[in-house]
Amino acid sequence: xxxxxxxxxxxxxxxxxxxxxxxxxxxxxxxxxxxxxxxxxxxxxxxxxxxxxxxxxxxxxxxxxxxxxxxxxxxxxxxxxxxxxxxxxxxxxxxxxxxxxxxxxxxxxxxxxxxxxxxxxxxxxxxxxxxxxxxxxxxxxxxxxxxxxxxxxxxxxxxxxxxxxxxxxxxxxxxxxxxxxxxxxxxxxxxxxxxxxxxxxxxxxxxxxxxxxxxxxxxxxxxxxxxxxxxxxxxxxxxxxxxxxxxxxxxxxxxxxxxxxxxxxxxxxxxxxxxxxxxxxxxxxxxxxxxxxxxxxxxxxxxx
Numbered sequence: 001x002x003x004x005x006x007x008x009x010x011x012x013x014x015x016x017x018x019x020x021x022x023x024x025x026x027x028x029x030x031x032x033x034x035x036x037x038x039x040x041x042x043x044x045x046x047x048x049x050x051x052x053x054x055x056x057x058x059x060x061x062x063x064x065x066x067x068x069x070x071x072x073x074x075x076x077x078x079x080x081x082x083x084x085x086x087x088x089x090x091x092x093x094x095x096x097x098x099x100x101x102x103x104x105x106x107x108x109x110x111x112x113x114x115x116x117x118x119x120x121x122x123x124x125x126x127x128x129x130x131x132x133x134x135x136x137x138x139x140x141x142x143x144x145x146x147x148x149x150x151x152x153x154x155x156x157x158x159x160x161x162x163x164x165x166x167x168x169x170x171x172x173x174x175x176x177x178x179x180x181x182x183x184x185x186x187x188x189x190x191x192x193x194x195x196x197x198x199x200x201x202x203x204x205x206x207x208x209x210x211x212x213x214x215x216x217x218x219x220x221x222x223x224x225x226x227x228x229x230x231x232x233x234x235x236x237x238x239x240x241x242x243x244x245x246x247x248x249x250x251x252x253x254x255x256x257x258x259x260x261x262x263x264x265x266x267x268x269x270x271x272x273x274x275x276x277x278x279x280x281x282x283x284x285x286x287x288x289x290x291x292x293x294x295x296x297x298x299x300x301x302x303x304x
Contacts, residue, residue, distance in 0.1 A: 002032025012037055058282035060084055060137070062168035063097035064154040071152035072100035073168050074110075074142040075279050079135040089137075090164055092129055096122060096139060097163065105142040143170060143277040150174040150271065153186020157194045166281040169193045175271035185269055188256060193278050198249035201275060206248060214243050249276060 004027045012023040012034060022041065030036035060077040061084050076093045083089050095116050103113045111123035118125060122139070130137050145152045150173045157167040169190035173182050200206045215236065222235040244251045250263040250273065266273045 004028055004032060008032065008034070012041075058285040060281060061090065061093045061160070061164050062156070062166060062279045062281050063093040064156060064163045064168050064170070065094070065097035065101055066152065066154055067101050069148065069150070069152065070101055070144065070146045071154050071170050071172075072097050072105070072142065072144045073154070073170050073277060073279055074100055075140045075281060076137065077140050077282065077285070078133075078137045083133060083135055083137075084160065086133060089129065089133065090161060092125065093164060094161075096142075100142045100144055105144040107139055107142055110142055111139060141279070143279070145170050145172040145275055145277070147172050147174050147274060149176060150274070151179060151182035151186055153183050153190055155187050155190025155194060157191075167194050168279045170275075170277045172274040172276065173266070173271045174274045175269075177270060181269070182271065185266075185271070189262070189266075189273070189276070192252070192255045192262065193249065193276055195255055196249075196252055197278065197280075198252060198276075199247040200249065201273065202250050203244055203248055206244070210247075211240075211243075215240065218243075249273070 004024060008027055009020060009023045012027060013020055023037070026037040026040040027034075029040050058077060059079060059081045060075065062073065062075050064071060064073045066072075074093065074097045076089075076096060078084065078089065096110065099113055099116060099122065100110060103110050111121065111126075113122055114120070115122045115125040126137055126139065153171045153173065154163070155169040155171070156163060156165040157169075159165040171186040171189045171193065173186050173189075175182075199210070218236050218239045219232075222232045222239075225232070225235070227235070245253070250261070250266070252262050254260040254262055254265050262273075
């Protein structure tokens with residue numbers, strides 16, 4: 001059997017774009033024959049997938065799954081919205097969300113876990129999907145909530161299918177109560193979160209740096225009023241309270257009646273809000289912008 005050297009692996013990696021371990025395996029399978037190794041990678045879809053890996057994937061789907069006292073949410077990205085309507089892709093997202101219920105929300109562990117109904121990893125299943133559909137795809141993030149007593153509700157805004165859409169929310173409620181009542185309240189809170197986009201559960205969870213920036217801005221605004229320092233101090237504190245009402249979930253006005261605070265709604269139900277998570281598909285991803293007409297002209301060899 002031919003010796004597989006580091007130089008051979010590097011050469012194959014540069015020519016195929018596949019990962020180091022895949023290249024080594026391909027060379028072993030091909031007995032050191034470079035062309036045969038490239039063919040092996042192509043047959044496995046690894047070469048094609050690697051070449052797509054640099055392309056921006058900001059579309060796709062958010063998926064949720066639930067179990068007794070637990071719920072999971074994942075975001076799986078693709079390059080175009082068209083893929084989100086692909087049934088195979090939709091099934092993949094649903095399976096990954098279900099897998100997260102037992103594996104947890106560590107993305108690397110999710111990728112390494114055996115994909116349901118197969119003997120290979122979730123990452124390998126994704127690689128096959130990339131090669132089949134022809135777009136770069138990534139498992140971007142995941143979140144799982146557990147409660148010992150209570151319920152973890154899910155909400156999907158404008159779902160394309162049950163548990164699949166572009167804006168998903170998890171809400172963890174703790175306490176004793178009727179399961180259906182807790183699920184209903186959790187879903188209502190999920191709708192609220194989807195609409196208001198809170199940044200923190202309670203005042204103590206507000207990002208200190210964000211609060212400091214807000215206080216600095218409010219201080220400058222108050223000083224510009226020319227009022228006495230004692231009055232300025234009260235103005236700042238009043239505006240900080242207003243800031244909390246905007247970004248803290250428990251301090252927000254309940255969207256369902258426009259009057260109550262979320263804190264009061266949860267307390268009235270005899271429950272505690274343990275946590276929430278909101279995934280908005282593609283948020284924070286720097287999308288590429290391009291001039292489609294210019295691209296077509298360039299490909300056709302037409303000068304602008």
